[in-house]
Amino acid sequence: MTAKLLDLTGIGKDRLHLAWVSSAEAQRFAQIAGEVTASIKEQGRLDARAFDLELEAALMTVNGETLRWLVSKELKITTEGDVYGRKWDTASYESIMDSVLAREYHKNLIYLAIERGNESVRKISAQTGLELKKVSYLLADLEKTNRVAFDRMEDHKPVFAVL
Amino acid sequence: MTDFEPKIVAFLCNWCAYAGADLAGVSRLQYPSNLRTVRVMCSGRVDPVFIISAFKEGSDGVLVAG
Numbered sequence: 001m002t003a004k005l006l007d008l009t010g011i012g013k014d015r016l017h018l019a020w021v022s023s024a025e026a027q028r029f030a031q032i033a034g035e036v037t038a039s040i041k042e043q044g045r046l047d048a049r050a051f052d053l054e055l056e057a058a059l060m061t062v063n064g065e066t067l068r069w070l071v072s073k074e075l076k077i078t079t080e081g082d083v084y085g086r087k088w089d090t091a092s093y094e095s096i097m098d099s100v101l102a103r104e105y106h107k108n109l110i111y112l113a114i115e116r117g118n119e120s121v122r123k124i125s126a127q128t129g130l131e132l133k134k135v136s137y138l139l140a141d142l143e144k145t146n147r148v149a150f151d152r153m154e155d156h157k158p159v160f161a162v163l
Numbered sequence: 164m165t166d167f168e169p170k171i172v173a174f175l176c177n178w179c180a181y182a183g184a185d186l187a188g189v190s191r192l193q194y195p196s197n198l199r200t201v202r203v204m205c206s207g208r209v210d211p212v213f214i215i216s217a218f219k220e221g222s223d224g225v226l227v228a229g
Contacts, residue, residue, distance in 0.1 A: 001184075001211065002211040002214050003223075005211070006196075006218075011218060013221065014189070014222040015218070015224045015225065016214060016225050016226075016227070017224065017225070017227070018227050018228075019180075019226065019228045020179075020228070020229055021179060021180040021183045021184075021226075021228050022179050022183060023178060023179050023180075023182030023183050024183070024186070025183050026183055026184075026187035026190050026192060027192065028188070029183040029184050029185070029186075029187045029228075030187045030192040030193070030194035031181065031194075032228070033173075033194040033195055033197075033198055033226075034194055034195055036171060036173075036198075036224060036226050037169060037171060037195040037197045037198070039224070040171055040197075040223050040224035041167065041168075041169050043223070043224075044167065044170070044223075045167055045223055046218065046221075046222070046223045046224075048218065048219055048220070048221050050194070051218075056216055056219075057190065058181070058215045059212065059215045059219065060213040062171065062210070062212050062215055064167045064211055065196045069204070081207075111228075120196075122165060132187035143175075
């Protein structure tokens with residue numbers, strides 16, 4: 001899931017590596033250290049300042065209730081079933097998690113864009129790279145959950161503020 | 164840019180990967196020094212928050228080994 005999130009931010013899942021090394025596999029550890037270093041070296045330096053908005057939004061997303069609930073309930077819902085008694089298979093559950101991940105991430109991105117002064121839909125779209133329709137759609141969600149509010153009209157266009 | 168040395172944060176689980184790294188050290192095996200190790204008691208402790216924060220704080224890569 002974190003790999004998918006890194007892909008969404010533009011940083012790329014190849015910067016995150018996972019390895020299983022037993023305490024007896026010293027040689028393998030050295031080998032993995034070499035491989036990971038070579039892989040990151042090839043990808044070059046990561047400029048955290050260039051990805052500042054995206055990283056902040058990613059942090060908000062993994063810290064957020066929605067994702068954390070989904071992750072923690074996965075085992076129960078795919079084995080015993082949900083509160084309605086339906087059993088979910090892992091693949092459909094994970095595909096739901098993926099779409100919620102993208103949605104929450106984009107919502108947080110929009111929230112932060114507004115906080116940093118991009119208050120109209122066009123400015124948000126320019127800052128985040130999301131299309132206008134998507135920004136409007138997710139803004140409605142943010143308004144519904146009282147995270148963002150309509151502030152005033154500027155030049156016949158609505159302008160928003162964070163709450 | 165050919166002498167760019169990446170900073171990689173490595174979350175190592177105490178019983179397996181960290182012990183493996185320790186054994187590599189004792190056996191005098193050579194490997195790149197770009198890994199900044201963080202010992203955790205179990206790789207399951209590693210939260211996505213740690214990983215994103217590592218990138219936020221300026222690491223170029225993250226390794227989780229268990």
